[in-house]
Amino acid sequence: MTEIPGPVPPVSDHMLGAALSDAILPVFVTGTWDEGMPVLWVNAEFTRTTGIHVDELKARGTHPLLSLVGADPDREPGQTALREGRPTERMIQGLRPDGAIGWWHVTMSPIPEDDGVVRHWLGAATDVSSYVERHAAQLASLEVERRERADLDLVAQTTELLGDLEYPYALRDIADLLRALVPWAGFYLNDDGLVFADGVDVASPPSGRGRRHARYVPETPVLARVGGPPPVEPDVHGQNPAPSVDQVQDLLDGVTDGPVLLELDGHYPAHSASGWLRRDLVRRVVEETGAVPRSVVVHAVAGRRRVLGLLVSWHGAGLHLDGTPASGAGATPSEPQHVFTVVEVVARRAGTAIDNARLYAREHRLAEALQRAMLPEQAEVPGLDVWTYYAPNAEHAQVGGDWYDVLQISDGTVGLVVGDVVGHDVEAAAAMGQLRSVVRSYAFELATPGVVVDRVDQLVTGMRIPRSASMVYATLQQGPDGESWDIRYTRAGHLPPLLLRGGQVTQLAGAGGSLIGFGSRPRETARAELRRGDVLLFYTDGLIERRDRSLKVGLDALVETSGRITARDAAGVGEELLSRLADAPEDDVALVVVRMPDPVADGEVQPLSPRSRRWLLPSEPPSIGRARHAVLRTCQAWGLPESAAAELVVSELVANGVLHGWGNIALRLFDTGDGLRIEVEDSNPAPPVTTDGHPNRLGGFGMQIVERLADWGWRPAGSGKLVWAKLRPTD
CATH class of the missing domain: 3.30.565.10 (Histidine kinase-like ATPase, C-terminal domain)
Known part of the structure; x- marks a missing residue:
């Protein structure tokens, strides 16, 4: 470190005074605390910054800039320091010369004299207005971001609830979430009339549009005030036409988009939607909150073609039952627009979700009815014990493309079909129905399974059915002695049927071929024999297919399970297979079990079947x-x-x-x-x-x-x- 050579000259009082006078910070000198700290001297920067000369300060007493240092009871630490002669600093607010409010960081330092008594104070003020404003802007920005995050989180939670409308209290839980923003919220659905709703009955169709008014007068405000005359434009005759008397009904009818502000102290026709809603809201909100709201905001819960209901929210204060004012927690009609925006977004999403759920349910019911209508019921075949089962996978809306058929072609001749169409929707069910009809037509006309499927190939190619399909078709013809049945079968890309005999399982894997409609050569027909006590299994891949194993492993499991079956009736065989293999199926399951009874052996041993x-x-x-x-x-x-x-x-x-x-x-x-x-x-x-x-x-x-x-x-x-x-x- 380099030292300055020679003695350092002392700072004279003149030099110190000049430095303070020319300082770029406002500097001032006051008297003692007991004297009221009068301003005795200020520098030029103080006068320039505040626009007040020292003579004016003496005439006016303590400057407002300084009065804030010691006058506010909340600043007791600063007052104590000044009384005790200790340095202190404060952030204070004051007026600039142009009348604008500014912020200063003020420091007060005692000036002790030779005897140690403090008779003067030196003050310095730094203008920190820009820093304070920047800090306030940052805090405001953080608050906006926090609020937006909270709003997004609320919308995300409501979206998650809307994803499972089978939950009976989905709408109630969404309304509870909205109460983080408003004192009260609730849903009303227009299902055969307006009703308060905790959840959605997806099977209930909307009641449709209500009555329409002969004339509707549009309103200019975003929030149309129901219960008072809205501002309207004069008609061509210079007269103001009568406003709509039931704008809640107009909201339900889709005449107006809303939202509307429903005044709960207004008067409405007794049988109007506005009147009914007002009565129900007053009773419901009073029971839940103990306060009477003055008004509520009504949003339309709109689907694609109609308004499905209403989302009602209370945004303001009301009265307690004793008549005293009650300040509602949350928003008021003059609150930031984001609250209205969030409620509006929730109402729109709720309408879309409810509409989608009901559309999905209608499509499901349509496809299921179509599918069930085309599936045969339990067949009764003389000389055979036949049991059938079909279950679409619940993950696929209870709709699938699997099918089976049991045809009594003639006395002693039975046709059996099991097939699988790709897909789990109405189109798959429709394709299944077309194939079922085609196979039935040719089964009664032609005797050989290979020839039947050849004809099906030809017709399906011309029909251009959009879904590929697999199938097994077999005929069973009773032998002349009644002791056996002759099996003839062909497979079009389908898994082989199984023949169970005395604990042994045989895969009927002959006569294989490509999927329906893709046959490039004549289909083959294979043969087998069904004897007394034998069981014949037809099935679709849903019985054995799993994500964690290959189809071959599943087929091996089916063969192994079938070899351990003890049931002596077709229904018992089927139940045993389902209990062991289809407790949690991942696809549609179709199963046909055919057993030739054995009167002698069936009564000998009691099997351990389900x-x-x-x-x-x-x-x-x-x-x-x-x-x-x-x-x-x-x-x-x-x-x-x-x-x-x-x-x-x-x-x-x-x-x-x-x-x-x-x-x-x-x-x-x-x-x-x-x-x-x-x-x-x-x-x-x-x-x-x-x-x-x-x-x-x-x-x-x-x-x-x-x-x-x-x-x-x-x-x-x-x-x-x-x-x-x-x-x-x-x-």
């Missing part, structure tokens, strides 16, 4: 006989003694379903350990009734028969009902 069975029967009189045969076979397979009583009960329950129901009839049997339980489900929601018979005609005693033999009851199921009966143990 103690439940199911059938799907058409709503037609022959189903009554099929149900009786199914119960008899099941009681024989399970070794149950009450087969006669079970036959009577199931006959009456299925007969009631045929006579009074519609659609398909589902029959289920369960061995409960202390009696057989029978369940019959149909599409008629009306409950069964025990009567004393029909006057002047036969019948009407069916449920009395059921009541004598079993305990019974019923419950709603889907769109219909399920009737159950549990047989009483025999003595």
Whole structure:
């Protein structure tokens, strides 16, 4: 370090005074605290900065710049320091010469004299207005960013809730989220009238447009005030036409886009949408918050073609029940626009989600009805025990392209089809229906399976069905001695059927070929034989296909499982396969089980098969006989003694379903350990009734028969009902 040579000259009072006078910071000198700290001297920069000369300060007393240092009780630490003669610093606010508000960083330092007594204070002020403003702008920017993040997070949470509208309280939870912004919010859906909604019934169609007013007067404000006369333009005659008396109804009708401001202290026609909504809101909000809102904002929850409902939010203060003012937490009508924007975004997204969910549900019901209509019900083939099963994958909207068919071509000849169309939508179901019809037509016309599929190839190529498909078609012809059936089959890109015989499993892998419509050469026909006690399995890949294994591994698992089956009836074989292989299927499952009964061997050993069975029967009189045969076979397979009583009960329950129901009839049997339980489900929601018979005609005693033999009851199921009966143990 280089030292300055020679002695350092002392700073004279003149030099110090000149330095303070010419300093670029406002500098001033005051008296003591006890004297009120009067301003005794200021430099030129102080006068330039504040526009006030020292003489004016003396005349006016303490400058406002300095009065803030010691006058505010909140600045007690600064006052104490000044009283005790210690240095202090403060951030203070003051007026600039142009009247603008400025910020200064003020320091006050005591000037002790030779005797150590402080009789003067030296003050210096630094203009930090630009720093304060910059800091305030940064804080405001951070607050805007925080608010935007919170808004985005709220919208994201509502979007997640809207993604699962099957949850019964989705709309209620969304309204609860909105209450982070407003004191109260709630949804109303226009489902057969305006109703408050906690959730969405996706199966409920919207009630459509309500009544329209003969004349509607447009309003200029964004928020149209309901309950008071809106500003309107004079008509051609210079008169103001009458405004709409029910703008909430106009919002529902799509006449106006909204939102509208509903004044809850207004008067409305008793049967108007505005009047009903006002009454319901006052009651509901008072019950939930204890305050009476003065007005609410009503947003339209709009779908693609119609308004599906309303999102109502309370944005302001109201009155407690005792009449005292109640300041509502959250926004007010003069709040930042972002609150209205968030509520509007939620309303739009809710409308789109509800519309999509209902459209999806309608498409699902349409495709399922189309698919179910084209799938055959449980078939009854003389000389064979036939059981069928179909279940579309729940992940694919209960719609699939798998199908099966059991055709009684002639006495002693049966046609069996199992196929799979690519896809899980209405188009796949429609393609499946077309193929089913084509195969049926040629099956009754031609006898050889290979020839049938050749003709199907030709017709499908001309029809240009957009989906590829696989299929197995087989015919079973009873032998002349009745001891066997001749199997002839062909495969069009489909997995091989299985033949189960005495614990051995054979894959019927012959006569393979390409997918339907892609055959380049004549289809082959292979042969096999079905003997007493044998089981024939037709299936689709959904039974064995899994993401974590190859199709070959799944086929090997099916072969291994089939070899361990002990059931002695077709339904038992099917139930055993499903319980072991299809507990969580990843695709549609179609299964056809054909067994040739063996009267001698079937009664020798009691098999350990699943103690439940199911059938799907058409709503037609022959189903009554099929149900009786199914119960008899099941009681024989399970070794149950009450087969006669079970036959009577199931006959009456299925007969009631045929006579009074519609659609398909589902029959289920369960061995409960202390009696057989029978369940019959149909599409008629009306409950069964025990009567004393029909006057002047036969019948009407069916449920009395059921009541004598079993305990019974019923419950709603889907769109219909399920009737159950549990047989009483025999003595």
